[in-house]
Amino acid sequence: MGVPKRRMSKMRMRTRKAANRLQATQTAVCAQCGARARPHRVCPSCGYYKGRQIVSVNAA
Numbered sequence: 122m123g124v125p126k127r128r129m130s131k132m133r134m135r136t137r138k139a140a141n142r143l144q145a146t147q148t149a150v151c152a153q154c155g156a157r158a159r160p161h162r163v164c165p166s167c168g169y170y171k172g173r174q175i176v177s178v179n180a181a
């Protein structure tokens with residue numbers, strides 16, 4: 122069975138583990154209503170994408 126020859130340094134270990142860390146969802150400001158929305162997707166608050174209304178959003 123393979124046995125590690127040297128103890129892995131803290132930096133090396135942390136650098137590797139950093140790739141598995143969760144990151145906050147990226148958001149972009151909607152050009153139509155100014156709300157934060159995920160980029161390259163129809164805005165959930167106004168239903169616009171690329172300056173056109175794609176879906177109608179019912180204001181509650």
Ligand SMILES: [Zn+2]
Binds near residue numbers: 153154168
């Ligand atoms: Zn919007």
